[in-house]
Every structure is written in C-alpha cells, then in structure tokens.
Amino acid sequence: MKRALFYLRLAKEIHYDTYLHSCRVAMLAYKIGKTIELNSHELEQLFLAALLHDIGKTKVGGRILDKPGKLESEEWREIRNHPLYGVELLSHDHQLMSNDVIEGVYAHHEFFNGEGYPRGLKEEDIIVYARMIAIADALDAMTTKRVYRTHQLSFEDAVQEVLRCKETQFDPYICQKITGLIQDEGFETSLLKMRKLCPLQNMN
DSSP: OOHHHHHHHHHHHOHHHHHHHHHHHHHHHHHHOOOOOOOOHHHHHHHHHTTTTTTTGGGOHHHTTTTOOOOOOOHHHHHTTHHHHHHHHHHHTTTTTTTEEEHHTTTTOOTTOOOOOOOOGGGGOOHHHHHHHHHHHHHHHHHSSSSBBOOOOOOOHHHHHHHHHTTTTTTTHHHHHHHHHHOTHHHHHHHHHHHHHHTTOOOO
C-alpha cells in the first residue's frame, strides 16, 4: 500500500484531476467488489488496481489531458497508451505489486466483446478486477464534469447507460449486480460526498 500511495502522490503532483478520479474509482470499484462478494484479499487487490488504473496518464501530461477540444489522432494514440505506460511504471515494483494488480491496470479499457484496447481481450480473458474497474471508471466519468464535457448524469442514469452497454463494453454479470446500488438509498449520498473529499487527498 505504501508504494501505491507513492504513485498516487505522483498523480496528485502531475495531474490533480486524475488523482481525484483515481480515488473515486477505487471507492466505487471496492463497492462493486463487495456487491459481488469478493473476499478480503481480492478486495484489497481490486482497490490497489483501481487506485492505480490511470497512473500511466502521468506520462501523457496535462496538455493532452486538459485539452477542451477534439483530440488529434496522435494525441488520441497517446491517451490510448496510458494502460501500457502504467504497466511500465508498476513493473519496476514487480516484487511489491502483484501480477493481478498490474494486469488490472493494463486491462481496464478492454471491452467484454473484444473491441477495447490495448490488446483486444474479451470476456473471461479480461481479469475480473479490470472488468469491475471499467464499470467504476465509466460511472465516475459520466457523473462528473470533464474539461471536454460539462454535462453530467445522475448516478441512476449512469447505471442505466452501463446496463445498455452490457455484453458489448461491460461484463453482463457484474452489470446486473450493480443495479442494487440504485436501490441503496445511502449510496448516492455517499457518492456526492466522494465528489467533495477524496479520503487520501490530505496525504503528504
């Protein structure tokens, strides 16, 4: 966990929005993991992978990440390289980062139908942590303002959008499980609190 915090500090220093996004995605992914009844070790691995899923964006840089307009093809290719950049960073700590955490970072943009990136993996070939992170990542993206999009969805509408993409982008089993989050009356309130305060943002 200490090494994860080191990388999180790096993200905080280089691109603050990526840092906050990573905190929120980790909390969402953890909630999803509990919903599908992962054990404590699996939850820890999921949480670490989710915290670090976008660490490769520290090598992309703010000029591209904060660009308000349409990305050029070369810029888009650089964005799509961030999972690989993340693996390159974390592989230096291979003895401290498990293969599952590194693979979760590498595969979080793979699609259930095989049309994602960077390797075009599909279905069970995508590690389950990455399948959960993909959903948490999408939920956070849709429910927060972005530099390229000011409109944001309610959590319920975002879940419905995820369900619309089950079997294509997302694992249908996990999608069905997250429908229970909509019925959790306290969850959207806690989600709003997550928007205001990342529990790790006071770290030195």
